[in-house]
Amino acid sequence: MTLPVFFEIGKLFPKAQFDILVGERSKEMFSALPNVGEVFLYTSENRGIKGKIPLIKAISKKRYDLVIDLRHSILPIFVRSRQKIFTTFKPKIPGIHATEEHLRNVFNKGAENFMFDYSDKIIIDKKTIIKFGDVFDKILGSVGIVPGATWQPKAYGIEGFVKVAKMLKSNDLNLVLLGSSEERDLCDKISKEVDSLNLCGKTNLVELFYIIKNLSVLVTNDSGPMHIASLLNIPTVALFGPSDERRYRPWGKKYRLLMHKEICRKCLYQRCDKGGECMNLITPDEIVDATIDLLGF
Secondary structure (H helix, E strand, O other): OOHHHHHHHHHHOOOOOEEEEEEHHHHHHHHOOOOEEEEEEEOHHHOHHHHHHHHHHHHOOOEEEEEEOOOOOOHHHHOEEEEEEOOOOOOOOOOOOHHHHHHHHHHOOOHHHOOOOOOOOOOOOHHHHHHOHHHHHHHOOOEEEEOOOOOHHHOOOHHHHHHHHHHHHHOOOOEEEOOOHHHHHHHHHHHHHOOOEEOOOOOOHHHHHHHHHOOOEEEEEOOHHHHHHHHOOOOEEEEOOOOOHHHHOOOOOOEEEEOOOHHHOOOOOOOOOOOOHHHHOOOHHHHHHHHHHHOOO
16 A cells, blocks of 8 residues: 555656665565665564664665654664655544555655556566466456455355355456465365366465466455555455444555445454454355456456
């Protein structure tokens, strides 16, 4: 949800070079972006004041024209720069999407001033294209399914996903299963029941961009792949339960959001004492209908 800020600044300063501070999972993706210089890595070893000292020393060796903080961090305080934009002390605007909040904090403009199709901004190397060359025909125009989520209450039940996959397959649609290596068991359960291309745990972040870019629709929980689809302007069926859909829904117009239990919105518990009620109220029929609807785009 921070990439639009990066791309919009790039439009203003097309010759600028950007150094980025990111987590481990995002390093490959940012390294593939245009005009990126050094990528500083924030790991679990950098937690706490002592852990941040080596990182501060590395970053403070450089001097910048502009530093932008989008993560409410103290690190930019120690970076030498002519100008700094902090979000730490700016109040959150209730009911606003996180992407728009980032853009407002940096540009002081609302979302209506920006276009959100950045599908041409991610550089896909030849190695990635060659890697998936043999299965590209199974990817292009398929429906992607992401059964995993960062924490369990945000995930739609695997039995429901199996039903959805069977129904989509009965409509002669090709399916691609996506997710991290930790979610491989979920995708395996679907692939054992339904003929599909199972790429779960077999992609890095850049490769995931490449695959999602070539799908017709993505069916997903509130997850990282959902935000990638938004960035690439790929139609998305988003399944929401405890997340705040106003802040974390897909961006743009090409999505269908399925959510039934507003009482669960913004639930911050990583264990659900209601048996996942808010997710279970979503039916496979609703998901399939939304998918078929989006295929008309």
